[in-house]
Amino acid sequence: MDRVHLWALLVVGVALLFFSLRTPPIKDKILVFLLKAYFSTFFGIIVVEAKLLEYPVRFLGPYFKASILFEYFLYPIVCVYFYQTSYHSRLPGIIIQCALYAAALTAVEVLYEKYTDLIEYHRWTWMHSFVTIFVLSFSVRMLMKLIHKREQAAR
Template identity: 55%
Template sequence: MERIILWSLLIIGITLLFSSLRKPPIKNWIIIFSLSSYFSTFVGVLVVEEKMLEYPVRFLSNYFSSSLLYEYLLFPVVCIYFYQTTYGSRYLNMVLQCILYTTVLTIIEVFFERYTELIKYHTWTWIYTFISTFILMMFIRFLMQLINSKERYI
């Protein structure tokens, strides 16, 4: 059952990725995708190597101990959509939307932790997921805002 879920999430992730890249500025979407992949992988590897959680069933399990699907595809795609929906937003609206996106991701993770073998918490809890996801999404959002503001002056 877990393999079916993984393959379904892969198809959904690829579909959403191509859908998110359909409107300009594509350069921003690719930068967001790359930055969020980089930072989520960094955090994910630390958490897994510290044995705070594990992914018993995952893609390329012989080579990677973290979740490639989440760190390299699903989370970056969510970050693109978060940026797209907050592009012209004020700070409060941005924070509220980030809370919404983070809540949905956390609920999905808790569901997978309780009812599947895709993720198992050891010392990790859902609140760590919520906080780390929120901080990471806001950091990437502000980093993109900084990149775009510097680009205007060049």
């Protein structure tokens, strides 16, 4: 049943990616996606190698200990939506939206940890997930804000 969940998440991710890239600025969205995948992979590998959590059932299990579906695909897609919804927001709005996205992702993760074998906490808690997701999402969002400022100054 856990493999069915993985395939369902993959299908949902593909649909979300398709819809997220239908509107401009596509260049920004692709950059957000790639930055998020890069940073989440870096931290994901550290967390898994430190045995803070594990993914007993995962795509390409013999080759990856981390959840490549989450770190390379689903989390970056969610960050693209976060970027889209906070594009015109000021700092307080960005922080609130970031907390809401982090809370939603953390809630889903906790449910998967409790009811499936897709994730298993060892020395990890939902609070670690929330803070990590919040900090990574906020960092990429602020990096994109800096890129836009530099781009505007160059014009």
